[in-house]
Every structure is written in C-alpha cells, then in structure tokens.
Amino acid sequence: MWRFLRRLLTSEYLVLLLTALYVLCLWPFAPEIVSAQTALEVIMAMLPLLLLAIGQTFVLIVAGIDLSITSTMAFSSVVAAALMTGDGGYLAGNALAVPVALIAFLLIGLAVGCANGLCVVRLGMPSFMVTLVAQTFLSGAAIWFTSLHSTSVSIGDLPAAFSVIGRGGIAGIPYALLLCLVVAFAAHWLLGRTTLGRWLYAVGNNPRAATVSGVPTGRVIIIAFVLSGFCAALASIVYTSRLETGTPVLGQRVLLDVIGAAVIGGVSLFGGRGKISWVILGVLFLSVVDKGLQLLGLSQSIVFAVKGGVILLAAIIDALRSRILVRVAA
Amino acid sequence: MQTSSTRASLAVLRSAPALLFVAVVVLFAILAPRFLEVQNFANILTQSANVAIVAVGMTFVLLLAGVDLSVGAAMYVCAAVAGLYFKDLPAPAAMALMTAIGALFGAINALFIVGLGIAAFIVTLATLFVGRGLALHLSQTKMVFAGDPVLAFGQGGFLGISYAVWTMAIVLLLALWVQQWTPYGRYLYAIGADREGARKAGIPVRRVVFATYVLCGTLAGLGGFVSFSQVAAASSGFGLQKEFPVIAAAVLGGTSLFGGRGGVLGSVFGAILIQTVQNGLVLLNANPYLYPLVISAIIFIAVLLDSQRTRILARLTRRQIRIEPGVEARRSTAT
Numbered sequence: 001m002w003r004f005l006r007r008l009l010t011s012e013y014l015v016l017l018l019t020a021l022y023v024l025c026l027w028p029f030a031p032e033i034v035s036a037q038t039a040l041e042v043i044m045a046m047l048p049l050l051l052l053a054i055g056q057t058f059v060l061i062v063a064g065i066d067l068s069i070t071s072t073m074a075f076s077s078v079v080a081a082a083l084m085t086g087d088g089g090y091l092a093g094n095a096l097a098v099p100v101a102l103i104a105f106l107l108i109g110l111a112v113g114c115a116n117g118l119c120v121v122r123l124g125m126p127s128f129m130v131t132l133v134a135q136t137f138l139s140g141a142a143i144w145f146t147s148l149h150s151t152s153v154s155i156g157d158l159p160a161a162f163s164v165i166g167r168g169g170i171a172g173i174p175y176a177l178l179l180c181l182v183v184a185f186a187a188h189w190l191l192g193r194t195t196l197g198r199w200l201y202a203v204g205n206n207p208r209a210a211t212v213s214g215v216p217t218g219r220v221i222i223i224a225f226v227l228s229g230f231c232a233a234l235a236s237i238v239y240t241s242r243l244e245t246g247t248p249v250l251g252q253r254v255l256l257d258v259i260g261a262a263v264i265g266g267v268s269l270f271g272g273r274g275k276i277s278w279v280i281l282g283v284l285f286l287s288v289v290d291k292g293l294q295l296l297g298l299s300q301s302i303v304f305a306v307k308g309g310v311i312l313l314a315a316i317i318d319a320l321r322s323r324i325l326v327r328v329a330a
Numbered sequence: 331m332q333t334s335s336t337r338a339s340l341a342v343l344r345s346a347p348a349l350l351f352v353a354v355v356v357l358f359a360i361l362a363p364r365f366l367e368v369q370n371f372a373n374i375l376t377q378s379a380n381v382a383i384v385a386v387g388m389t390f391v392l393l394l395a396g397v398d399l400s401v402g403a404a405m406y407v408c409a410a411v412a413g414l415y416f417k418d419l420p421a422p423a424a425m426a427l428m429t430a431i432g433a434l435f436g437a438i439n440a441l442f443i444v445g446l447g448i449a450a451f452i453v454t455l456a457t458l459f460v461g462r463g464l465a466l467h468l469s470q471t472k473m474v475f476a477g478d479p480v481l482a483f484g485q486g487g488f489l490g491i492s493y494a495v496w497t498m499a500i501v502l503l504l505a506l507w508v509q510q511w512t513p514y515g516r517y518l519y520a521i522g523a524d525r526e527g528a529r530k531a532g533i534p535v536r537r538v539v540f541a542t543y544v545l546c547g548t549l550a551g552l553g554g555f556v557s558f559s560q561v562a563a564a565s566s567g568f569g570l571q572k573e574f575p576v577i578a579a580a581v582l583g584g585t586s587l588f589g590g591r592g593g594v595l596g597s598v599f600g601a602i603l604i605q606t607v608q609n610g611l612v613l614l615n616a617n618p619y620l621y622p623l624v625i626s627a628i629i630f631i632a633v634l635l636d637s638q639r640t641r642i643l644a645r646l647t648r649r650q651i652r653i654e655p656g657v658e659a660r661r662s663t664a665t
Contacts, residue, residue, distance in 0.1 A: 065451075125637040126587050128397075128451075129577075133630045136574060140622030147619050256455060269449055301466030308459025312442065315452045323447075 030295040055231025063271025064127035071138035073236035076108035081246020113229020117222030142248035154247035166241030204271030264314035358610035378605035379494035380557035387549030395589025402572030403461030405554030413474035436547015484559030522589030
C-alpha cells in the first residue's frame with residue numbers, strides 16, 4: 001500500500017489522475033461536466049493560459065520567475081489596439097493596420113522580456129523584484145496610455161481581420177488552438193532536443209557549474225525571459241482578439257493561475273526541473289477545477305479561495321514528492 | 331587602492347536611501363511650496379503609518395531571506411471580520427482582535443513553511459488567494475464599514491499627534507529593541523546570513539522562523555487596523571497588492587531581499603519616503619495615472635542599489651577566499 005502510494009506520488013501523471021478524480025467526484029453534482037460542450041469550453045479557456053505557462057516554464061527552469069506577464073499582455077493589448085482601432089487609431093482603415101499591430105504585440109513582448117533579462121543578468125537584481133516592478137510599471141502605463149486614447153476604460157472597434165484570429169479557424173480547428181499546438185511543440189523540441197534546452201536546465205540546476213562548463217549563463221537567462229515575453233505577447237493576441245477590445249486590465253487575474261499551473265504540473269520554483277507535457281497537464285487541471293466550480297454555481301470569491309487551496313495542495317504534494325525522491329536517491 | 335574605491339562606493343550605496351529622500355524633499359519643496367508646511371509632514375506620517383507597521387514585520391521576514399506575500403490579504407481578512415461581526419467593540423479591543431486574527435493568519439503561513447518545508451513564496455501566494463477569497467465571501471464583495479469607536483481612533487490623536495503615528499512609533503521602538511537587544515534579533519541576522527551555519531551553532535532555526543512569520547501576520551493585522559480606522563470602510567480592494575509597497579519600503583530602507591542585512595528603522599523610513607513621493611505628486615496635481623509609474627521607478631532604483639551593494643560585498647568576500655591556503659592544496663590533489 002505504502003509502496004503504491006509512493007509510486008503514485010512520484011508519477012509524472014499524478015496531475016492527470018487528480019483531474020480525472022476531480023471530474024468523477026463532481027459528476028453526480030454537475031452532470032454537464034462530462035460533455036463535449038464543456039470539454040470544448042475548457043480547451044478554449046486553457047489556450048492563452050497555456051501560452052503564458054509555457055513562457056513562464058522557461059523562466060522557472062532557469063530558477064527565475066516572471067511576474068510581469070499579465071502586465072505585458074495588458075500593455076501590448078492597448079498599444080496594438082490603439083494602432084488599429086477604427087475609432088481614431090493611428091492606422092485606422094489602413095490595410096497594413098493588422099500586420100503592424102501584430103508586430104507591435106510581439107515587439108513589446110520581446111522588449112519587456114529583454115529588459116527583464118538584462119536587469120536580472122547585467123544588474124544582478126532578483127527576478128522576483130525586477131518583474132514585480134515591471135508589472136506595476138506596465139499596468140500603470142497601460143492604464144495611462146488608455147486614458148490618452150479613449151474616454152472609456154478600453155479601446156474597442158478593432159478590425160474584423162484581427163478578431164478572426166481569436167474566433168475563426170481552418171476546418172473547424174480554431175486558429176488559437178493551432179497556434180498553441182505549434183508553440184507547445186516548438187517549446188517541447190527546444191527543451192528536449194537542442195543545446196539551448198540543455199543549457200536552460202544546466203543554468204537552473206547550478207549556475208556556477210554551468211558557467212564553469214562554458215555555458216553562456218547570462219545569455220541563456222536573458223533568452224528565457226525573452227521567450228516568456230514573447231509567449232505573453234502571443235497570449236495577448238489571442239485574448240485581445242477574442243474580446244475584440246484592447247483593455248488595460250487584460251488577464252489581471254491569471255498571473256497566479258499561470259504560476260500555479262506550472263507548479264502543479266511539477267515545474268520546480270528552484271529551477272532545473274520542468275517539462276512542457278507537465279505544464280499542459282497543470283493548466284488542464286486548473287482549467288477543469290475552475291470550470292467545475294463554475295458549474296457548481298459557486299461564487300467568484302469561493303472560486304478564488306479554492307484555487308489558492310489547490311495551489312497550496314500542489315505545493316504540499318511537490319514537497320512530499322521531492323522528499324521521497326531524495327530518500328530514494330539516498 | 332581598488333578596495334578603497336569599492337569601500338567608497340559601498341558607503342555611497344549604503345547612504346543612498348537617505349540621499350534619495352533628501353533629493354525628493356528638495357525637489358518637491360522647490361516645485362510645491364505647500365509641501366514644506368508642518369501640517370503636510372504630519373499628514374505624510376499619518377498616511378504612511380499602516381505601510382510602515384506592516385513593513386516592520388516584513389523586514390524581519392526578509393532578514394531571514396523569506397518573503398510574505400499575504401500581508402495585504404491578512405489586512406483584508408482582519409478588517410472584514412472586525413467590521414462585519416464586531417462593529418461595536420471599543421478601539422483597543424478591535425485592535426487586539428485584528429492583531430490576533432493577523433497572528434493566526436501568520437501562524438497558518440508558518441505552519442506550512444516550517445512544518446512542511448514549502449517555499450515561503452508559494453505558501454504566502456496561496457494564502458493570499460485563500461484569504462482574499464474568504465474575506466470577499468464573508469463581505470459578499472460589499473463595503474465593510476468600521477464601527478464608530480474605530481473611526482474615532484482613526485481621526486483622534488494625543489498631544490496633537492495622531493494615534494496612527496503613535497502606534498507606528500511604539501511598534502518601531504519595540505521592534506528596534508527586539509532587533510538590537512534580544513537574542514531573537516541576533517538570531518534573525520545569523521539565520522539570514524547563513525542558515526546552515528546558524529543551525530549548527532545551536533540556534534533554534536525552525537522556532538525563530540515560525541515566530542517571525544507569526545510576527546509578520548500580527549503586524550499585518552495591526553497595520554490593517556490602522557488602515558481600516560483611517561479609510562473608515564474596507565472595499566473589495568482593501569489591502570489589495572499591499573505587499574508591493576510594503577516590500578518596497580523595506581528594500582528602500584536598505585533591507586536586502588537576500589537576507590541577513592537591513593533593519594526596521596530603514597523600513598519605516600522607506601515607507602515614509604514612498605508616502606512623501608505620493609504626497610508630493612498630489613500637491614503638484616500630477617496626473618494620477620502616472621503615480622504607479624513614478625513609484626515603480628523609485629522602487630526600481632532601490633532594488634538596483636541593493637543588488638549593486640550585494641554584488642560589491644560578494645566581490646569583497648571572494649577576494650578573501652583567494653588568499654586562503656586551502657585553494658593551493660585542492661589544486662594539487664586535483665592533478
């Protein structure tokens with residue numbers, strides 16, 4: 001019995017099991033949870049979260065943390081929206097408006113990631129503090145920027161060619177899902193099959209050993225932050241086109257979901273451990289929990305509290321798991 | 331010669347918060363004449379009291395190289411419970427109640443951090459969620475109003491100084507005494523500088539860490555009380571992201587995020603500095619949307635200074651290692 005429990009706890013797919021268990025427990029109370037409609041809704045809700053979590057994983061693997069992702073989303077959302085909105089945008093009506101806006105999204109994501117990385121590496125500041133400052137700064141900047149361009153709290157009237165990204169698809173497969181699959185596969189390949197992937201793990205496990213072995217530690221950390229910013233920009237594109245408005249409060253609440261999902265999946269906060277497949281399972285788990293609580297008709301505040309409990313539970317399981325692993329190794 | 335220049339830059343970096351404060355005061359004094367009035371300084375002190383009190387607890391946590399992200403949530407829970415169920419309590423009793431709830435909140439954090447060995451960052455992140463969710467649920471996301479005795483505390487004063495400032499001063503003096511004159515204070519620095527070494531030296535590390543998170547929660551409760559008495563009503567945004575200015579105040583005051591360095595006096599000073607900037611911006615009629623930009627820029631400078639100081643200190647110790655004779659011996663065994 002004890003051995004079985006131990007096997008279960010150390011299994012890579014524990015989270016998947018927990019998800020199934022959760023659905024089973026909820027089934028009698030909310031039968032709609034087992035339906036194609038719910039599955040589709042969960043998948044659609046999970047996509048931008050997954051993009052963010054993948055970006056976060058790179059940073060977590062090098063033992064950093066990126067708290068600025070949601071503000072990066074918000075800021076890029078309002079700037080790109082201001083470029084292409086039909087309501088007095090810089091490029092309103094121009095055929096190039098959408099491509100330029102898309103480039104603006106990505107450039108902002110890359111620039112924020114780069115700035116974060118440079119502060120961490122060149123200035124030696126803790127990533128927690130750097131990205132916390134970036135978060136406050138960018139969300140403040142996003143609100144300020146919106147106040148310059150719109151009398152309301154968001155920038156609407158975006159071109160139809162842009163909202164297609166979030167709502168349209170090829171042969172019934174949404175573009176967002178395709179984008180997510182591409183990013184997930186690319187990230188999986190990058191972590192598992194390239195030198196950069198090896199370097200990321202090496203830096204996270206032991207930066208000094210990595211430096212001594214000739215890994216360009218600083219550059220690797222900067223790349224991790226840039227990738228995180230890039231993924232945040234992609235998620236921002238998906239969210240903004242879904243909402244059809246640029247808003248400075250975009251995704252304000254998902255930050256903890258993202259970090260929680262990665263940690264639940266088994267990515268270590270201390271660096272060196274993490275896989276894309278784990279992250280997918282973590283995001284799936286959190287999205288299913290969210291959906292289940294909604295189906296039960298619980299209030300938003302209870303959902304909030306339960307999510308915190310779930311994150312704590314995941315951390316406890318993680319602690320138990322690493323304790324067992326240490327004992328097995330010894 | 332090189333060491334003397336590093337020592338000089340260290341000295342500059344150490345006094346940087348004070349220099350920053352002087353620069354801010356001079357700048358605002360020139361731009362807004364009203365800034366220098368005595369009443370304005372009294373306002374600044376009164377308004378910074380809640381952040382300063384919470385920052386004292388946070389300083390002790392940071393000295394251990396830990397962090398507590400849940401202080402804002404703790405403040406909200408305390409205010410919600412006090413405002414909903416104990417509205418008619420006299421001010422001292424309400425203060426004691428909220429402080430006790432804060433202590434309980436801190437004890438829960440400590441239980442997970444010390445008992446289960448989970449990273450403080452993730453534990454307090456989770457309790458932030460749970461606490462806010464709980465308080466939102468209790469208050470049905472509606473405004474929670476403070477009772478009249480609590481309100482009287484927020485508006486009243488003694489000897490022309492507001493109760494909030496008195497509370498801040500008492501907390502600061504007690505914390506200074508604990509930090510400088512008790513074994514517990516000494517342990518904080520020892521554990522923050524070298525946890526393993528402290529354990530080997532016989533310091534009850536787990537008990538000290540536990541007590542520190544409880545203390546941080548307690549002071550969050552007290553800070554929540556002071557804030558609650560001043561704003562008179564706790565909306566669903568009460569204490570939201572309060573952890574940010576609190577940690578910033580400590581870092582501005584010279585407390586290191588890496589543990590073992592800093593102190594409560596600096597943190598209170600940092601809280602006052604942040605409030606001074608905010609106050610100055612209000613007097614200048616600056617666009618309110620720009621406040622977070624200015625504040626985050628100042629915090630950025632503070633963190634940058636801290637990391638530079640840490641870096642210089644690390645370089646100084648590395649030099650000493652190189653002179654050690656052990657290095658030669660190790661090199662010969664390797665070949």
